[in-house]
Amino acid sequence: MKLPYICSKNECCCRNTGNCPGTELPKIVLVGNPNVGKSSLFNSLSESYAVVSNYPATSVEITRGKGRIGDREYEIIDTPGMYSLHPISEEERVSQRMLFNEKPFVCLHVVDARNLRRMLPFTVQLLEAGTPLILVLNMMDEAEDRGLEIDMEKLSRLLGVPVVGTVSSEGRGIEELKTEIAKFSPSGNMPEIDYGSNIDPYLSEIESQLAVAKESGISKRAFALLLLQEDLTALEKVSEKEEKGGCGCENRRSCGLRSIAEAASKQADSPLTYLITLKRQAYVNEIVEQVMPDTDPGDTEGPGRRKEKSETAARKEKSGVKKIALAENIDSILTHPALGIPVLFLILYFGFYRFVGVFAAGTVVDFLENTVFGAHINPWVSAQFTALVPYPLLQDLFVGEYGIITQAVTYAIALILPIVGAFFLVFSIIEDTGYLPRLALLVDGMFKKIGLSGRAVIPMVLGFGCSTMATMVTRTLETRREKLISTILLALAIPCSAQLGIILSILSGNPKGLLIWAGVIILEFLFIGYLAAKVLPGENPTFILELPPLRRPRLSNIAVKTYSRMHWYFLEVLPLFVLASVLIWIGRLTGLFDLALKAMEYPTQWIGLPVDAATVFLFGFFRRDFGAVGLYEMHDSGLLTGVQLVVAAVTLTLFMPCIAQFMMTVKERGLKTALAISGFIFPSAFLVGFIVSTLLGALGVVL
Amino acid sequence: MKTKSALISPIEPDRTDTGNTPLSSMEAKKRGKISHLETKNPGILQKLMAMGVLPGMPVTLLRRKPSFLFEVDQTRYAVDREIADHIFVSC
Ligand SMILES: Nc1nc2c(ncn2[C@@H]2O[C@H](COP(=O)(O)OP(=O)(O)OP(=O)(O)O)[C@@H](O)[C@H]2O)c(=O)[nH]1
Ligand SMILES: [Mg+2]
Numbered sequence: 127m128k129l130p131y132i133c134s135k136n137e138c139c140c141r142n143t144g145n146c147p148g149t150e151l152p153k154i155v156l157v158g159n160p161n162v163g164k165s166s167l168f169n170s171l172s173e174s175y176a177v178v179s180n181y182p183a184t185s186v187e188i189t190r191g192k193g194r195i196g197d198r199e200y201e202i203i204d205t206p207g208m209y210s211l212h213p214i215s216e217e218e219r220v221s222q223r224m225l226f227n228e229k230p231f232v233c234l235h236v237v238d239a240r241n242l243r244r245m246l247p248f249t250v251q252l253l254e255a256g257t258p259l260i261l262v263l264n265m266m267d268e269a270e271d272r273g274l275e276i277d278m279e280k281l282s283r284l285l286g287v288p289v290v291g292t293v294s295s296e297g298r299g300i301e302e303l304k305t306e307i308a309k310f311s312p313s314g315n316m317p318e319i320d321y322g323s324n325i326d327p328y329l330s331e332i333e334s335q336l337a338v339a340k341e342s343g344i345s346k347r348a349f350a351l352l353l354l355q356e357d358l359t360a361l362e363k364v365s366e367k368e369e370k371g372g373c374g375c376e377n378r379r380s381c382g383l384r385s386i387a388e389a390a391s392k393q394a395d396s397p398l399t400y401l402i403t404l405k406r407q408a409y410v411n412e413i414v415e416q417v418m419p420d421t422d423p424g425d426t427e428g429p430g431r432r433k434e435k436s437e438t439a440a441r442k443e444k445s446g447v448k449k450i451a452l453a454e455n456i457d458s459i460l461t462h463p464a465l466g467i468p469v470l471f472l473i474l475y476f477g478f479y480r481f482v483g484v485f486a487a488g489t490v491v492d493f494l495e496n497t498v499f500g501a502h503i504n505p506w507v508s509a510q511f512t513a514l515v516p517y518p519l520l521q522d523l524f525v526g527e528y529g530i531i532t533q534a535v536t537y538a539i540a541l542i543l544p545i546v547g548a549f550f551l552v553f554s555i556i557e558d559t560g561y562l563p564r565l566a567l568l569v570d571g572m573f574k575k576i577g578l579s580g581r582a583v584i585p586m587v588l589g590f591g592c593s594t595m596a597t598m599v600t601r602t603l604e605t606r607r608e609k610l611i612s613t614i615l616l617a618l619a620i621p622c623s624a625q626l627g628i629i630l631s632i633l634s635g636n637p638k639g640l641l642i643w644a645g646v647i648i649l650e651f652l653f654i655g656y657l658a659a660k661v662l663p664g665e666n667p668t669f670i671l672e673l674p675p676l677r678r679p680r681l682s683n684i685a686v687k688t689y690s691r692m693h694w695y696f697l698e699v700l701p702l703f704v705l706a707s708v709l710i711w712i713g714r715l716t717g718l719f720d721l722a723l724k725a726m727e728y729p730t731q732w733i734g735l736p737v738d739a740a741t742v743f744l745f746g747f748f749r750r751d752f753g754a755v756g757l758y759e760m761h762d763s764g765l766l767t768g769v770q771l772v773v774a775a776v777t778l779t780l781f782m783p784c785i786a787q788f789m790m791t792v793k794e795r796g797l798k799t800a801l802a803i804s805g806f807i808f809p810s811a812f813l814v815g816f817i818v819s820t821l822l823g824a825l826g827v828v829l
Numbered sequence: 830m831k832t833k834s835a836l837i838s839p840i841e842p843d844r845t846d847t848g849n850t851p852l853s854s855m856e857a858k859k860r861g862k863i864s865h866l867e868t869k870n871p872g873i874l875q876k877l878m879a880m881g882v883l884p885g886m887p888v889t890l891l892r893r894k895p896s897f898l899f900e901v902d903q904t905r906y907a908v909d910r911e912i913a914d915h916i917f918v919s920c
Contacts, residue, residue: 209879214872240903244881272903396868403878407885463894567896567907580896580907669896670876670912673905 160207271446286315483630486548576655624751768829777815
């Protein structure tokens, strides 16, 4: 198993900047539809690591890495999946721009071998754009399971580009691919598609007027096609040029590339995109019929449809049929309107409550905190330190109540690490099976009521891992409104893994309290979502999502993914915890700490908690998980009653997003929105805490 | 071959054509062939086409609830009613 090489952001990933050392290397760009295995191919070609999961739109950013193929070094670039060269969503536009702007040495178009008919139109588009191309037929194993046979040689001849079959998750075909890359030279072959009388004349007119095709980064023909389809990026380029008067034609009046496009779309009876796509598909269908002669899409099931089939293929297909039937049965339970919900609860109960809450956050943390650190490491370190450094001031900083070693390091290693580790493990398994898209299908109807489409369940679920990552994933949602609502909900009601794990463990001895806590959080989630959907202008989103097949999670992938996320989380959390220790130390020296604590005491008492609980919220300001750690300590020392525990857990869950999430919200949604969200959250968390505390008090509930 | 002819055939066939129903009113477990797409809403049209839901493709509706779940070729899609209204199927 190859462990990922994790680099600091500014070292090798150098996003957006063009001046990092890697830019001199020839570039290999991976493009293709979502979920076809680009990132797993990236991982086997480069030294870097990109997350691989079984749902569309896993990668939302461009990832760069270096890799050696033959005796040359290359820069390898993984892109977010896109459906065509004419992008619809924001993350697709990122990939389109990168194809336009960076001149790749070779572009690997990764496709799912099961779905040639659906995938090749994009290949054709790339060829029309003049991109230097190798076609990678990935997921050959699944194609074989379904008894599909593809004549790759013929496909390569028809398209005029190298074709390689791979199984990137197992590393099959990677060597062949590397050989093809090493000996690659662009063919310049361009498919000649007849787009019909509605389009061709306009196409050639635009092409003839495009004097300088080079600077757009793609061929004239592809650019003209994009223009006819009113592609935003193409339109931008045209406006730039027309403003500068640099479009190259003599008479600027008659130039107007845009007006040609408008004329073309006026005379056609259907949108031009529709016509162009259909013609391209017809072209692809002809190719597919030649390379896969035995499959007629109109009649996939009839007996005797396959003429002659090699023996090995037949054997593979036979074992494949069983695998597919099993996946099929599980799938029909997961997506069942009635059975789907109980299955969801089973997953939540065993995966999260039992494993993360009770086992990791309970048993493991207890052992690490009280036995390993509490009884052995910390007393020893304290004794050593006190003997070596006789200054009480420094002793306080390192081994005091809030000391760097006794608090920051202990918390990070004994509490946070096992909890987030367990969480990310469960998460990775769920992601890799392909359950998340099924969940999206299940909740779409309900999510529509809070202004979201079922797709939004993916960032919401990821938010339980880390809300910062999840806030970034909201960019895969389609409308601004949907992005905004999901960002608000992530900041407000979704606890992050460490926080959730600790709360589950604290409340695990108290099932009624746990139910009340969960009920309040779910109600708040729905209520705020409902309000936001009512208040924010705009239409409800539509829902369309590709459902990848259910797959058996691969151990190596789960291990690498869990490890890399833990690594990342730990590196993020440890310095901040240390910083907190230092700040508290300074605060206590100057008296500011007590002042801040005093200020927090008012809202704390207001929601019916003892004065000491103010530290929890003060910590919570710093980081959510830090606050949860504070709560854990209070619970450990038996300072809170059952009701108080529930109130504190509710308030803390609804409390401020951490600094990292705040920064991410600023990046994705802008400073004003981020400030508005935070300004709303602080009072509303205490308000809900107050309501719960008052209600439970009035009803005389004892927990 | 029928696939090809269907693709090149008139783009907007007569809506009253017998057997041309939107996917949203098809029965579960039924098979058919996509006859055309509603082209009024460019956003939805473009999305469907990019994702490979195109006239001439055979389609099987697997579920109507909790969302519409259908299969085209080897791929499954989950959509809501609004999108399902945009896909017309001939049986
Ligand atoms: N059976 C099989 N599964 C594969 C193969 N390659 C990748 N996978 C699985 O397909 C899923 C998607 O892989 P990714 O590498 O994340 O796909 P991607 O193209 O990067 O997806 P996006 O980032 O969402 O665009 C994962 O569950 C992989 O384990 C393959 O050759 N065979
Ligand atoms: Mg990816």
